[in-house]
Amino acid sequence: MTSQHPAPGDARPGGRTARNTAAVLQATLDELGERDYGAITVDSVAARSGVHKATVYRRWGGVDGLVRAALEHSTERHWEPELTGSLYTDLLRLVETVTSGFTEAPEREVSAAAVAAAFESEEVAEALRRFMADRHRRAAVIVTEAIARGEAPRGTDAEEVVRSAIAPVYYRLLISREPVTADDLRRAASVTATAAADGAFVGTPGPPAP
Template identity: 45%
Template sequence: MTNEGVHADEHPVPGTRRPGGRTARTRAAVRDAVLSGLSDHGYPGLTIEYVAEHSGVHKTTLYRRWGGLEGLVADALDLAGEDTWTPPDTGSLEGDLRALAHEVVDAFADESKAAAPTAFIAASFQSQRAADALRAFYSERFSRCEAVIARAVERGEADRDTDAAALVRAVSAPLMLRLFVTREPIDAALADQSAAVVLAATRAGAFSSR
């Protein structure tokens, strides 16, 4: 699973992904400004003035359309969730789980890439709207990951009653625990271990829903 949708530089030309005209371009420009503000200053340092200056959208428009900072952050997350990311499809459950785990390590190994998603998580401690948007973002992102399990079931690599939602979260969990709670380093070996643990548990039927 990746957080790529929350990186400001994903869509270098605002509005190219959703050619919806001026409104879509404005929304993308505002989203980019929010992401760069979060990356540079974090949620506590983000201001409407910063977003206005970096998006070229007037403060009064920002207040009118987004209500304020909480609304801006929530909408940036909503928009991040509209990207076209799909989970890896390597041909085996083992390969897919390993690739998912490595995507997490790769996404957060680079501090500049990690800054915006980290700031969203930080914001969710201070803003209920950010927390709600983050829940929706991850819920949708993990449900895309469930395609990996559906394919594994088709190949006979996992039971038909496998709890796919729990399984895909279990791959990222040891990595995200270290990134955001215990503040410990993560690396490729840890990604491999997490994938191996989840694969072994899947084979043993530990993710079967009762």
Template identity: 45%
Template sequence: MTSRPGGRSARVREAVLEAVHAELTMRGYAGLTVENVAERAGVHKTTVYRRWGTVDVLIADALDHTRESEWPVPDTGTLEGDLIAIATEVADTFADPVHRLVPIAIVIAAQQSARAQDAKRRFYAARQAEAAKVVTRAVDRGELPPQADPVELIRLTCAPLYHRIFITGEPVDRATAERSARAALAAARAGLL
């Protein structure tokens, strides 16, 4: 007898991981429990404990699942426009009182769990590699010198935003995002990357 692709196990995983995101949005990291996730997902808590065990493993799996989903790489026609689009997405996410809760909870979890830290690292490495495609296209168009490091340019674009969000607690907005993108682009054009 063969198992059906997807099947009950895939449905349970999908429901549980959706519940993790919903619970993080509603309660944050401190309020996330296996029991609440199980109730929201419509499964018995022993199912969640048996498969995931802890809240941090739930968060790590949810983050891995998100990493596997497709992210639309901006394509505005210019590197400046693409970098601004990437930075603006970060700013918009953290300016939104609901959307900011999940990434903040993931950062908190990563400080308390090696498994969540590894999942966060894999997630951002995958997103940076995807975003770096905008830099590779720009090099191909002649907008940047060939030695420009695509991933480093993406990091430099977003780093000031994450510094404000997680270190100083300053707000981020679209003007901040544009300034960050343009400063990173100026560094790349100067051959500093």
């Protein structure tokens, strides 16, 4: 079910409004990377972006709307997974990219802060779900290419393979707060590639045989 009216910040006009929108959304991401979610205010975003706070309130309604719009804006940025010609190495490059996004990349603070903010705001959580769904969809080409090469059977759920590969990485990064080693990444890619080749992601899994 969709609304007939755009949510605050959904419009995409050109000219000065487009520049202001880009400035506000980037300022929101910058604030998210530097502060706890609860410390972000419309005033701080407005000051950072140079856009009057009345305009920010009118278009985005508040901090939840700002973060939601900023995350949705991030889905518009170009990203495609690296394709190497092998399911295992493609998955390995993917989990390396995910790890870098939380540990080394310039946006690493924003990545972790967005996950934390999703626990405080259902609006942000929904935006994060859409962002992740977009990334899963884009990464699925890794698996569709593997199916075409015969590395995984037809009917394999490509996005579920992606989730399986990155799940151990997210667990270490965000839950147990353990270091993620090169061996961890190789294991995640290898286990998932082997399971995919064995047909583990075809159809609906049932209970294990007794």
